[in-house]
């Protein structure tokens with residue numbers, strides 16, 4: 144009768160623990176903490192004084208401890224390499240097993256940093272017959288033997304612990320893969336960035352007046368994309384597109400870049416052709432960013448259809464193209480030309496806001512203002528404008544321009560009354 148009562152009490156405790164474990168396992172916390180909580184519950188249910196929770200690692204096969212309690216001396220982590228026959232035995236045994244000295248070799252090897260003799264009972268953790276870990280129990284309170292009820296409680300709880308362990312393993316694998324992919328992408332970006340930077344410099348060697356233009360357009364376009372909340376890939380794509388936007392200029396007679404007056408119609412056509420020729424050059428190249436050919440062809444298109452070579456309107460021009468077009472104009476205006484001095488930053492921004500949204504994308508202009516305001520405020524970050532400091536432009540001037548732009552854009556909309 145007493146034994147029955149004791150069993151009943153233990154069963155109640157197990158059910159209680161199961162209901163407690165649920166929220167514990169799904170709580171937002173470090174897995175090592177969750178593992179300790181699960182292990183405590185298992186020890187409580189079985190009366191174990193010592194226990195280890197192992198995670199199964201597939202290649203190479205081994206058990207790696209993630210939590211241990213009660214053992215006086217045990218390495219952290221404890222590692223037990225497994226042979227295929229051990230994995231097979233752990234994968235196929237029915238529930239928890241007692242481990243007399245003669246049989247531990249069936250399940251565990253002695254080649255790890257922990258002696259398998261320490262364990263008196265072993266419960267494999269499986270999810271749909273796939274091994275994900277194991278719970279090993281050492282001595283029991285008062286050195287009593289593990290009984291049938293204790294093993295049943297252990298089996299019941301292990302079902303849930305196995306799910307938590309598998310969840311953890313999957314998350315870890317996923318995190319590793321994502322990290323590896325990011326590393327690969329980053330090195331690929333680094334490679335392309337360097338190669339394209341070299342291209343950008345080569346495009347601009349035509350004339351002193353355009354030195355550094357493509358590099359700056361790349362930087363400005365990336366900064367605008369960044370301020371618009373684009374992800375790292377899109378920002379990298381904008382930088383590369385900026386570097387290459389004028390690639391067609393390699394065919395333009397370099398005399399035209401230094402001409403002090405305006406271009407005659409024939410010369411203008413030759414200059415304008417750099418968009419179409421550039422497009423022909425890059426159209427066949429497999430870039431990791433698909434927008435580059437569009438940027439090369441359309442960066443002189445304007446929202447009102449007044450641009451070239453295709454006379455497209457705003458809605459027909461993809462956003463990355465509109466961003467590079469703005470970066471291009473911004474750099475052209477603030478750089479010297481054979482026929483004029485550089486236009487001041489304040490006058491340039493005023494003019495750009497005046498021409499928005501007729502010529503430029505309002506959101507891109509707003510993002511450019513955000514970046515230049517950061518320069519004007521100062522701080523630790525590298526300034527957007529290298530030599531043309533925004534220092535002589537007050538943040539309030541930029542706020543005024545931003546408000547003006549906002550007013551123009553919202554004023555242009557027709558709200559139903």
Ligand SMILES: [Fe+2]
Nearest residue numbers: 388389442443
């Ligand atoms: Fe251009």
